[in-house]
Amino acid sequence: MHLSRYQTERIAFMVIGSATLLTVAPIIIVISAIFISGAEAISWEFIVEMPRDGMRAGGIWPAIVGTTYLAIGTGLISVPLGLGAAIYLSEYARESAWTRTIRVAIVNLAGIPSVVYGLFGLGLFVLFLKLGSSIIAACLTLSIMTLPVIISTAEEALRAVPQSFRVVSIGMGGTRWQTIRRIVLPQAMPGILTGVILGLNRAAGETAPILFTGAAFFLPRLPSSIFDQTMALPYHLFVISTQVPGMPLQIQYGTASVLLVFVLTMNILAASVRSWQRRKRQW
């Protein structure tokens, strides 16, 4: 049998099209399945109450607060550091062996398995610096993990600002720092924000890095200081779906839904910042 090239094309497109369908259909099914099953569990009480009866009843408030703390704490550390690194790479550094080393390091940081970050956090922050298993140790660990995301998106956003903007500012007598502060940063802000949201999103969803650095199995109260342990949504979902026998399915689906809402909201936020940026861009 000999196929004409148009028949080949039709077959090839069909195969690729169905492969794509097989890839994306499960995403939609999975997300809607979780929300449908979780909707029954979610109520005001489920959100704002402490867990009771060995987590088999009550709400997940400490886990929600804990994840929020972790995301904010991570942001406080990784955003200034990541933004600084991006400014250095885009505005100060020239292409050299040294900047190439920095870039390779960033790529490698992005590729290190999350559980290895957990080990590192345990070795450096928890034990060596004697911070103990605490919010601060978990935030420091998560910060280093999110750093590459923030650096690369922020650097991309800074580089997208046209060179002429800088030249004009310098020509008007602005210093280099004034140029960055008043001209380049405001122009790049939406892009930077997108990166920050995506980075913190990753921090909020990760479990492995906080396993040994600050996550509490069960803590029916809110953490009282940054040296306290905390519950966190992803770790809580792990615990109730694998470690606690006789866990009502409803609570499991409810927790998964809350975590997904958390993460999807951040994703949508990042996407809208990006499209808003495209519309208001002045170049």
Next chain:
Amino acid sequence: MNPEDGTRVMTTTTRKSTHRKPLEILLEALVRVAGYSAVVFVALIFIFLMREALPTFNEISISELFSRRWYPIEDYFGTLPLLTGSLVITLGAALIAVPFGLMTAVYISEIAPRWLREFLKPLVEVLGGIPSVVLGFLGILVLAPLVREILHIPTGLTAFTGAVLLAGMAIPTIVSVAEDALDTVPKSYRDAALALGATRWQTIWRITVPAARSGVLTATMLGIGRAIGETMTVMMVTGNAPQIASGLSAIFMPLRTMTATIAAEMGEVANGSVHYHALFYIGLALFLISLTVNLTASAVLFRARRRSERLLS
């Protein structure tokens, strides 16, 4: 626009005309330090892994470290089952994720109409944002029972189940990197092929994909790197039995990966014990594997960029 030229303009002007305030000098110094931080952190991670992992070599002989039994309670520290576990699951995930990921990338970048493209791209990004515990959770509740019933095996918590979910985690990486690569193939290449009478498929298969091949290769490697390092999903759905994978049927049996071993056992070991050091040794091995994968991937990309610069200039 060449960023190099601008930088040079800025440095010369700055030197001539400005009186920098002390605050600016301080801020610029801080920015410089932040710039170096990535290198410092990679070094710190390496140093601290080494610090805790090196005692392993005094405590456990090399031959024992590569023996076939991992049972720390009775002082068996053979990492071979964990290594093969990681290999089997990663290979399985790659066999699923690479073809599906690449085909999806080709579809999104070359075949899909514009409206569909605008819908599919964010959807794949959403998949990338789903936390691994959520996938593991679904694996336990939905996929594992399905696998057990369809294949009539005693448990659905198998390497295969893990591989399917890991593929789901690797696909977003593969799709976005490969799609970027396809996107950067100059439009003139496609126009030329179509003008010569090639069908759209011939253009894709003979021109666009080969022109983007280094990006496609990088996508594959980064996706596989993601799969090796994934922890929570595999810990939840692969059954966690540290046994050596032998033969093809191993894919439908419970296995245990390196990452899952660290995550599952580190919480219970005494700091400074032999077991503790052994887990750090596994972590060091994972670190070195990811370093190798990423260095190779960025070397391929770097070479490809130089080549395309030559071609286009």
